[in-house]
Amino acid sequence: MSAAASSDDLIIRCLLAGDSMRLVAVTSTDLCSEICRRHETTGAMAVALSRATTAGLLLATLTKGEEKVSLHIAGEGDLGTLMVDANSSGDVRAYPKRRGIELEVPAKTQLKLAGITGAKGIISVARDLGLKEHFTGRTAFSSGEIDEDIERYLVISEQIDSVLVADAALDENGQVLWAGGLLLQAMPGGEHQDTLAQERKRLHQGGFFAALMASSGMGPEDLARKAVGELSGDLRLLETRPVQFSCQCSRERAEATISLLGEREITAILTEPGVAEVVCEFCRTTYHFSSENLEVLRASMGPPAGKPS
Numbered sequence: 001m002s003a004a005a006s007s008d009d010l011i012i013r014c015l016l017a018g019d020s021m022r023l024v025a026v027t028s029t030d031l032c033s034e035i036c037r038r039h040e041t042t043g044a045m046a047v048a049l050s051r052a053t054t055a056g057l058l059l060a061t062l063t064k065g066e067e068k069v070s071l072h073i074a075g076e077g078d079l080g081t082l083m084v085d086a087n088s089s090g091d092v093r094a095y096p097k098r099r100g101i102e103l104e105v106p107a108k109t110q111l112k113l114a115g116i117t118g119a120k121g122i123i124s125v126a127r128d129l130g131l132k133e134h135f136t137g138r139t140a141f142s143s144g145e146i147d148e149d150i151e152r153y154l155v156i157s158e159q160i161d162s163v164l165v166a167d168a169a170l171d172e173n174g175q176v177l178w179a180g181g182l183l184l185q186a187m188p189g190g191e192h193q194d195t196l197a198q199e200r201k202r203l204h205q206g207g208f209f210a211a212l213m214a215s216s217g218m219g220p221e222d223l224a225r226k227a228v229g230e231l232s233g234d235l236r237l238l239e240t241r242p243v244q245f246s247c248q249c250s251r252e253r254a255e256a257t258i259s260l261l262g263e264r265e266i267t268a269i270l271t272e273p274g275v276a277e278v279v280c281e282f283c284r285t286t287y288h289f290s291s292e293n294l295e296v297l298r299a300s301m302g303p304p305a306g307k308p309s
């Protein structure tokens with residue numbers, strides 16, 4: 001059974017500027033709070049993980065069908081590596097490979113992440129469109145601000161002129177107070193390079209964070225209208241979907257992980273310590289295996305190679 005958590009977060013897909021631009025907005029406060037709680041992250045790491053999680057959701061909206069996106073952010077700084085899995089239905093999970101990093105952030109203050117992501121790093125994206133082949137792409141860090149670098153990935157690797165912003169504000173305890181994101185793109189044939197350039201500069205230089213604080217959890221449409229201002233005058237809402245934490249781990253998958261160790265390694269575990277556990281990196285669920293469980297797994301693998309059955 002997968003681990004899941006419900007929330008009041010939503011993602012909306014819209015058209016504006018006479019249907020010549022598309023806008024996707026998401027509120028992800030409950031989602032990011034849940035993920036940070038599972039990984040015991042606060043402060044700067046909570047902001048980074050929230051930005052990555054929200055951006056992963058925005059990336060999983062670029063096709064009409066079911067899509068799965070795996071986002072890999074790897075920097076040379078203290079932040080290390082972040083992993084995000086998201087799909088177009090609003091399911092998402094994420095984890096930091098480094099845990100226990102405590103870097104305080106003043107409450108309700110926009111944070112610059114470049115100091116902990118590092119000057120060098122890679123954004124990698126793998127898309128599963130439900131087809132035989134998967135699309136993968138990668139670009140180097142430019143600013144280290146996660147959302148800006150993911151936006152740059154869209155422009156360079158997927159050649160889609162885009163504005164992508166994602167952020168989180170923290171409370172006095174370093175925990176997520178508000179989180180959300182926005183993706184703005186011209187529709188095919190639409191000529192909005194100047195508009196996108198203006199919005200990109202304004203939103204990344206504090207405009208989106210101000211809108212996030214002003215909307216105060218009132219929903220993604222309110223967030224979108226506050227973020228893009230007059231541009232949203234003819235905003236047309238197409239779709240609203242819930243957003244939630246969801247993990248596909250299960251005891252069966254944990255058993256498969258142990259089976260990959262092979263008969264010899266399982267025998268060694270049975271000798272010492274005699275039990276095993278598998279911890280899901282995404283949701284932190286722990287699957288325990290007793291000596292009896294391990295004996296059954298070993299027996300299911302058949303006799304060792306070279307020995308008669």
